Amino acid sequence: MSDIIPIRSKPGVQKDGTQFDRDYYIDANWARFQRGLPRKMGGYRSVTSQMAEIIYGLHSFTVNATQYMHLGSASLLGQRLINNAGVQTAFNDRTPAGFVASANNVWSMDAIYDVNLADTAIVAVGPPNMDIASDSDQPIFYGLLSGAAALADTGATPVSGGVVTIGNYLVSFGSAGYVQWNHTANNLTTGGPPVYDDDFVTPQKIVKGLPVRGGGIPAGLLWSLDSLLLMSLNAGGTPIWDFDTIGEISVLSSRGIIEYDGVFFWAGVDRFL
Secondary structure (H helix, E strand, C coil): CCCCCCCCCCCCCCCCCCCCCCCCCCCCCEEEEECCHHHHHHHHCCCCCCCCCCCCEEEEEEEECCCEEEEEECCCCCEEEEECCCCCEEEEEECCCCCCCCCCCCCCCEEEEEECCEEECCCCCEECCCCCEEEEEECCCECCCCCCCCCEEEECCEEECCEECCCCCEEEECHHHHEEEEECCCCCCCCCCCCEEECCCCCCCCCEEEEECCCCCCEEEECCCCCCCCCECCCCCCCCCCEEEEEECCCCCCCCCCCEEEEEEEEECEEEE
């Protein structure tokens, strides 16, 4: 048996004088990152190539071995059901009655449990936010997430920004720093006329909201065109939410804000933040 000769270098070949002569990555095609390191994507499956319009807004929810994919576009809100084998099993047109079509529409969607439906609801709003500063308010729609019918108007005040679920409250937001939330937790319509509370918390339009860890209480971040705010629940206060400005920012697109391992990243006007 021959002797085992250890290779003392790190794995990989670095060729002097070529593009591989680097101590950083030169190509991340077909790769993803996990635990801070690159990993092969592992492949993908094409489910459909028959989309009627370009999609600007997607929400995915899995229950009973089925993915309920809601996809928003210029004039449609469609629901596609995909099984564990990656095969589309159904398509439903859930476009709300009276929805205003526009090539500039960008959908914002989230899920929340609603006591009146006794199940999880999908909530969606589709304002023309290709222009991030648009102040065109649009109705907020909802319906049974696993249902097939067109979504209905919640009756809440229309907004120009979007929606996000923080804790068991639906939060919507828009122009002039407007923020709105359902008065009663997990209750979108109170079984009748909706009751929502609201406030104006910053001068500029709020374009994005995402939940964050709040130290034991529901909390979220709100991105306006010029500031970043922390929204945290104060159950004993009036109103029940506290809003604190973290700092001045800029933001290029509401769709360019992401969270990775508890850290939020986005593109500003002249740099990444």
